[in-house]
Amino acid sequence: MVQHIIFDCDGVLIDSEILSFAVDEKLLPDYGVTITAGELARNFGGVTYGEMIAALNARFGAEIEAVSYQVRCEAELARTFESELRAIAGIPDLLRNIADPVALASGSDLARLDQCLRLTDLAGFFEDRVFSAEQVARGKPAPDVFLLAAQTCDWVPEHCLVIEDSPSGVLAAKAAGMQSVGFLGGAHRSAADADILRDAGAGYVAGNSAELHGYLQDLGLISG
Known part of the structure; x- marks a missing residue:
């Protein structure tokens, strides 16, 4: 029961997910990764930044450092949340x-x-x-x-x-x-x-x- x-x-x-993945879609090209927010949502909803970055690095041959990327994303997202969440x-x-x-x-x-x-x-x-x-x-x-x-x-x-x-x-x-x-x-x-x-x-x-x-x-x- x-x-x-x-x-x-x-x-x-x-x-929040639509806002979060939009930030990823905006920032990831700086690291050589081009992917839509929709695809990110389907594949990585609910997983940690570390797991998402490991998968993207493997798929795109990128070398994104997960911790620094998360810090950058969280700062951008915090500003977005204040006005849009x-x-x-x-x-x-x-x-x-x-x-x-x-x-x-x-x-x-x-x-x-x-x-x-x-x-x-x-x-x-x-x-x-x-x-x-x-x-x-x-x-x-x-x-x-x-x-x-x-x-x-x-x-x-x-x-x-x-x-x-x-x-x-x-x-x-x-x-x-x-x-x-x-x-x-x-x-x-x-x-x-x-x-x-x-x-x-x-x-x-x-x-x-x-x-x-x-x-x-x-x-x-x-x-x-």
Whole structure:
């Protein structure tokens, strides 16, 4: 029985992925890599900068240094977020209708999560139940961050439902012994992406916040 909900952040709570991959599309040509934001979203949603850069270096024969690239991207993205970041439509209302505490488990670092939750007025829904891949040995698709969230909150993994927009996140949930819902409400996703989430193991795919609300209501996890 599902009793607890763990949300991913980027592309689930906040419409950040479209902004993030647009920054990558803008900066990567400086390193000899030309790739669209859409392709980056399909291939690298939910993974760490290090994993993305390793894959791009191998594919394009580039020599990008992941740490310095991340620092550059995060600085550019922080400026973009201050003026353009928004919560995904319907998410604040959905969170208000969940009676029990919820958690957040993300591949983003804690400083970025703090900024994003502050800018979108979502921090109060999660309080101290915010977890980052920087706190564990391995990022998604490894289960580490989800297991950290469950352990810290004293939740049984088998009783947790993860809301994810990326295949790597769905795979991480499965590896953690948790059920998952794929979410397509972010601007970087389309209905055509449903199959990649189902193939990764999502038990249900919600096209938007209204569909997610209905699904959680059917499970008895949400009221209103």
